[in-house]
Amino acid sequence: MNYIFEGVIGAFYLLLAKDPETYSAIWTTLRLSTLSITCTLIVGIPLGFLLGHYNFPGKRAVRTLVDTLLALPTVVIGLLVYAFISRRGPLGDLGLLFTIPGVAIGQFILALPIVVSLTASAIEGIDPKIYLTLRTLGASDMQAALSSMWEGRYAVTAAAVTAYSRVISEVGVSMMIGGNIKWHTRTITTAIALETGKGEFSMGIALGIVLLAFALTANTLVSSLRRRA
Amino acid sequence: MNYIFEGVIGAFYLLLAKDPETYSAIWTTLRLSTLSITCTLIVGIPLGFLLGHYNFPGKRAVRTLVDTLLALPTVVIGLLVYAFISRRGPLGDLGLLFTIPGVAIGQFILALPIVVSLTASAIEGIDPKIYLTLRTLGASDMQAALSSMWEGRYAVTAAAVTAYSRVISEVGVSMMIGGNIKWHTRTITTAIALETGKGEFSMGIALGIVLLAFALTANTLVSSLRRRA
Amino acid sequence: ASQYLMMATTTSTDNTGLLNVIAPAFEKTTKIELRWTAVGTGKALELGKNCDVDVLLVHAPDKEKKFIEEGYGINRREVMYNDFVIIGPRTDPAGIKGLKAIDALKRIKSKKAPFVSRGDNSGTHSMELELWKKANITNIDKEEWYIQTGQGMLNTINIAAERDGYTLTDRGTFIKYEANHNGNPPLVILVEGDQLLFNQYSVIAINPKRCPKVKYDLALKFIEWITSDEGQKLIADFRLMGKQLFVPNAAR
Amino acid sequence: MKNIFRLENIVHRYSERTVLDISKLEIAEGEVVALVGPNGSGKSTLLRILAFLEKPTEGTVFYNGKLVKEPSFTQRREVTLLLQNSPLLRRTVEENVSYGLKMRKDTHNIKERVKRALEMVGLSPEIFAKRKWFELSGGEAQRVALAARLILRPKVILLDEPTASVDSESARIIKEAVFKARDEWGSTLVIVTHDLPWVYQITEKILSLFKGKLINYVPENVLAGDWKPYNDGLLALRLADGQILIGAGSPQSGSLALLDPKDVIICTEMPEEDSALNSILGTITSMSLISESGQVLVKVNAGGKTISSLVTEKSVKNLHLHPGLKVYLHFKASALKWI
Amino acid sequence: MKNIFRLENIVHRYSERTVLDISKLEIAEGEVVALVGPNGSGKSTLLRILAFLEKPTEGTVFYNGKLVKEPSFTQRREVTLLLQNSPLLRRTVEENVSYGLKMRKDTHNIKERVKRALEMVGLSPEIFAKRKWFELSGGEAQRVALAARLILRPKVILLDEPTASVDSESARIIKEAVFKARDEWGSTLVIVTHDLPWVYQITEKILSLFKGKLINYVPENVLAGDWKPYNDGLLALRLADGQILIGAGSPQSGSLALLDPKDVIICTEMPEEDSALNSILGTITSMSLISESGQVLVKVNAGGKTISSLVTEKSVKNLHLHPGLKVYLHFKASALKWI
Numbered sequence A, B: 001m002n003y004i005f006e007g008v009i010g011a012f013y014l015l016l017a018k019d020p021e022t023y024s025a026i027w028t029t030l031r032l033s034t035l036s037i038t039c040t041l042i043v044g045i046p047l048g049f050l051l052g053h054y055n056f057p058g059k060r061a062v063r064t065l066v067d068t069l070l071a072l073p074t075v076v077i078g079l080l081v082y083a084f085i086s087r088r089g090p091l092g093d094l095g096l097l098f099t100i101p102g103v104a105i106g107q108f109i110l111a112l113p114i115v116v117s118l119t120a121s122a123i124e125g126i127d128p129k130i131y132l133t134l135r136t137l138g139a140s141d142m143q144a145a146l147s148s149m150w151e152g153r154y155a156v157t158a159a160a161v162t163a164y165s166r167v168i169s170e171v172g173v174s175m176m177i178g179g180n181i182k183w184h185t186r187t188i189t190t191a192i193a194l195e196t197g198k199g200e201f202s203m204g205i206a207l208g209i210v211l212l213a214f215a216l217t218a219n220t221l222v223s224s225l226r227r228r229a
Numbered sequence C: 001a002s003q004y005l006m007m008a009t010t011t012s013t014d015n016t017g018l019l020n021v022i023a024p025a026f027e028k029t030t031k032i033e034l035r036w037t038a039v040g041t042g043k044a045l046e047l048g049k050n051c052d053v054d055v056l057l058v059h060a061p062d063k064e065k066k067f068i069e070e071g072y073g074i075n076r077r078e079v080m081y082n083d084f085v086i087i088g089p090r091t092d093p094a095g096i097k098g099l100k101a102i103d104a105l106k107r108i109k110s111k112k113a114p115f116v117s118r119g120d121n122s123g124t125h126s127m128e129l130e131l132w133k134k135a136n137i138t139n140i141d142k143e144e145w146y147i148q149t150g151q152g153m154l155n156t157i158n159i160a161a162e163r164d165g166y167t168l169t170d171r172g173t174f175i176k177y178e179a180n181h182n183g184n185p186p187l188v189i190l191v192e193g194d195q196l197l198f199n200q201y202s203v204i205a206i207n208p209k210r211c212p213k214v215k216y217d218l219a220l221k222f223i224e225w226i227t228s229d230e231g232q233k234l235i236a237d238f239r240l241m242g243k244q245l246f247v248p249n250a251a252r
Numbered sequence D, E: 001m002k003n004i005f006r007l008e009n010i011v012h013r014y015s016e017r018t019v020l021d022i023s024k025l026e027i028a029e030g031e032v033v034a035l036v037g038p039n040g041s042g043k044s045t046l047l048r049i050l051a052f053l054e055k056p057t058e059g060t061v062f063y064n065g066k067l068v069k070e071p072s073f074t075q076r077r078e079v080t081l082l083l084q085n086s087p088l089l090r091r092t093v094e095e096n097v098s099y100g101l102k103m104r105k106d107t108h109n110i111k112e113r114v115k116r117a118l119e120m121v122g123l124s125p126e127i128f129a130k131r132k133w134f135e136l137s138g139g140e141a142q143r144v145a146l147a148a149r150l151i152l153r154p155k156v157i158l159l160d161e162p163t164a165s166v167d168s169e170s171a172r173i174i175k176e177a178v179f180k181a182r183d184e185w186g187s188t189l190v191i192v193t194h195d196l197p198w199v200y201q202i203t204e205k206i207l208s209l210f211k212g213k214l215i216n217y218v219p220e221n222v223l224a225g226d227w228k229p230y231n232d233g234l235l236a237l238r239l240a241d242g243q244i245l246i247g248a249g250s251p252q253s254g255s256l257a258l259l260d261p262k263d264v265i266i267c268t269e270m271p272e273e274d275s276a277l278n279s280i281l282g283t284i285t286s287m288s289l290i291s292e293s294g295q296v297l298v299k300v301n302a303g304g305k306t307i308s309s310l311v312t313e314k315s316v317k318n319l320h321l322h323p324g325l326k327v328y329l330h331f332k333a334s335a336l337k338w339i
């Protein structure tokens, strides 16, 4: 119980005293998650639309496959990406190991099924008459796709929020690919894992609260955007 | 690259040769995830309905809070639960630490925001006229809630699938609360983490494939249920 | 610093805080930044095999020798040691206090007292398995009292504390654990000082012949520095709770 | 007769905009009430309040003599509403129709009852019972939704444009079904429709809403336009063909003139000059018999506006009125009511 | 005149059920076509095919003389369809109406054009432009959807029940707006409606669908019921009041009799006996003038069935027909067509 109490106080201390290690981790988390979520949304939302909107043979199978990939553990993603970008892997020359872009690749793989699956569900939930309406008003395929996403914007945002949360709270990929290197690839979550490993439980909780504060900021932004729309 | 190749072969070996350690982990994963997802759905779906359906002051704030809790890292959840159920914690006498029910508590905390948030989105996506229709046909509050969930069944299932995937792929809570104790609380994911830590990367990938096979089975079941409805 | 050196090391060197002292000093002297990833010994060696790091700081002598023999690494130098201790509840239900390591394990087995093993192929785990072997105790994998955690040292100690069990730990981590409990931990040292419980840490440079891209020159500089008087003194002076954690023993 | 609904001082607002303002409204048990009014006049809103789906912003609702604060479950179940463009549930037709009964756990002989309800709205159970909700045409869906209400044999049936997209033959069947409900089960009916001939056929009790207010006129003749001051404090509206309508009174700006069809007399000749008397030339476009009342609703197109007049069958006969005939419409300037 | 649409051998099926079966259909440019038929006869399906939203299961569609396999983007944009119960987009009224123009990147003077489109459907831009999609009544929403189509000034406008839930004054405005489209922009119009008097008013070209097939009769008089064999190979249908309708021909079982209103003669006296001639007593319920054609559609209720007759204004005058009058309807047994 004390951990929690000390953790709360510790969180305030870290944030208010501008602890440089903590701020470095926050900054890394921000850069990393922005990079990975941007890529994921750019690729995932169109794929989710295609999967949710069109009927094609094997659609159910693809859907089941995507849902299955939701269960990919982060460590496994870390291993898979590592196999490719390790120096002896096929992409070793790119020097992506222990870098933020490298971790972003893993987080992309992690978040993509979430975005695809939930966007597809969001699109399926839209009244099919809406799509017909868009077409009768002369929307091109692309315009109709964008507009029907706008019609289902709450559910699409939910997909994005879920994926973003997954990305900032994950530790397996960041640890495996990023290496938790101090000042460089240490994110809030890998810092938490480190502190917990050291037995510094209240520090772990304090950093956890810092992460939640970070997520709260992001969500408040999203929520105020939502309100405007 | 070899890791992946060896991993695939290893997965077949583990499954076909009925490796007892692997099957023990599969069985633990099954028991644990069934317990935690059941509790989560029982609590989370009604809460999600309330949050999605009713308008009340502070609704947006609650929604933002739930979305923020989506970002709770598993290690932090592990720490929080540990603080309560450790022998020196307030619930220490229940002896929940290093047991499956103990881990289930943590996974419940992990999955609950997912179910609540996505169910709320699903409910918000339903044409409000549907709820009115249910009421005009004489449905009680409870019946109308259940029926409107049925109307949004695709999105509600998506919430459940996402939460279940999160539960079976998480490692932080299982490690922290379960202790990854061989033959007892070792799940597929904690086994993966262990093998990876040992440097047995191909074994980690093999176990990852085992987990995916597990998830595929579950999703195929869900998908065939979906088809019937 | 424009140049940096990538090191893979075991969790104990990082968790105790030693590297937080060494890295700045090294950079100050050589203008080379030290970056490290703290993983299990097994994983550290695997990273080395894949040429993903430049240098290793690990503690599993047998595996290290194999690593060198297979040509993955060169220039192995011993750096420091600490020792392993067997810890357990103050009440010591199995009564092992003061015994030799082998006898203590035999006692634990006969009393079926809970023994918590890391079970993760780490240096500590390798040492533990060796001790069981020396005590001629086999087939304990499925015993009710033999708990395998597959986790890091501190978590394993915590599990042992929760279970009122015994475990084998390196002294550094135990001091850290003591510190976490403000010097009054539930588990205390019951067996120490046995010659068998010696824990050697070494540095290894990755073989540039196999891995042309590794920063072999920087790795050599690091090895040279850590085995130098300056490095060795830093290790000797590193203290937690006023206790020394590692004993420098680099051979000249 | 007992009142089933009594509404007092009902005001309903959507974000500051008042859409309903009814000081008193009584509906007797077993009565058939037609609710008419232009788009946006508050008809659907009133039905939602009567169905306890919405609470009025202000005012009190009495149901069956009892003040309703929170409608009880039984109260709610006694009243059913067919929403405007009612959606179907994502189930088969059969499940849609039986839904209400299942919720009531009243499943005795349910297959048979679903069959009969479908037949009541003119849908063949063999063809439609197993169809999915999206495998229906617009009118078919509308009728399934109606069947889902009729099967409940409720005390009060509120229907929001039940025949909007239904073909004429089916409309007839539906009208019959609705009457069956009143005659056999004694249901009270409130029906919103734009089909005025039907309204006149089914009931004498016509509630006419206009901008949220109950008015005493059937809004057959709503004379909107640019009313301008004229001699003697009168107002004038110029029609497209140059004729001038004259009204008395002092309306507020932007208000509309209403003219009760009963106040309009049809003549075949030009009457004497009288400044306060309108006498407008137009062509009869249609004539409809109003059920058994022996009255005929005559619609006349005068300068692009349609003005209706309610005349007796006898005068239709005497005047030899017929569609296409040019006639004069006479009504007093004071017959125009302003709202 | 040039054909804008030519359909050949169109068959459309939903999971094995044939809902449309048209061997040939031509629609000329600038024409106004009314599409009528009972619920489920395939009207909406046909409109979806004309709007290129759906591909017929079999058959070919020519648009503007060209065979359409995959409709080009331009082709699609030239045709707009108002869906039955058209949903609005989850945006403001203004954004709904301007959506099509924005998609065309044609945003010149857009505010003004939105205003005019709203006025065209009788909605005040000041009141409605900023409203959200759900802040509208049923009829208001319907009119916003229509405005969103009219603003595009398309070559072809397909309207699926544009006046279904619209009040009579607004219906008049909409009807005017639709004509403006034809007269000013030369648009081709296809209108689905159950409002038959309107149909007769607007066009001579009436396409009548019945169970997916084009038939040559306006389905005013669909005489469904239990037709039974009678003397001389004729068939008979007993009405509720005991009178008997007689038909000739050999229909398939379950088929319906159609009677063209033009084939029905109204008399005020009982004619001579003739076994092959029907002579049914009924009461006139309504009479409507058919635009400028000088004809009047007279509806007669005979034994619960409504039978329409199309007569000249002159004979209406001569016979002194008026609602409420009892008349005899004469038509040959062979005038009944079976489908």
Ligand SMILES: Nc1ncnc2c1ncn2[C@@H]1O[C@H](COP(=O)(O)OP(=O)(O)OP(=O)(O)O)[C@@H](O)[C@H]1O
Pocket (backbone or CB within 6 Å): D014, D015, D019, D037, D038, D039, D040, D041, D042, D043, D044, D045, D046, D084, E134, E135, E136, E137, E138, E139, E140, E165, E167
């Ligand atoms: N949810 C809402 N929010 C704001 N305004 C609304 C809402 N629902 C309806 N209105 C407005 O309230 C008024 C009354 O609407 P109502 O639906 O009761 O009209 P109605 O008489 O049923 O019209 P119609 O014949 O078109 O169905 C209209 O001006 C409408 O724009």
Ligand SMILES: Nc1ncnc2c1ncn2[C@@H]1O[C@H](COP(=O)(O)OP(=O)(O)OP(=O)(O)O)[C@@H](O)[C@H]1O
Pocket (backbone or CB within 6 Å): D134, D135, D136, D137, D138, D139, D140, D165, D167, E014, E015, E019, E037, E038, E039, E040, E041, E042, E043, E044, E045, E046, E084
């Ligand atoms: N998606 C669908 N799947 C299966 N059957 C359908 C589907 N849509 C329509 N139908 C059926 O096709 C037939 C024609 O439907 P359509 O909507 O074209 O009729 P309609 O003439 O527009 O009728 P209404 O006047 O009721 O709008 C109907 O029998 C209907 O049940």
Ligand SMILES: [Mg+2]
Pocket (backbone or CB within 6 Å): D043, D044, D045, D084, D160, E137, E138, E139
């Ligand atoms: Mg309405």
Ligand SMILES: [Mg+2]
Pocket (backbone or CB within 6 Å): D137, D138, D139, E043, E044, E045, E084, E160
């Ligand atoms: Mg239709």
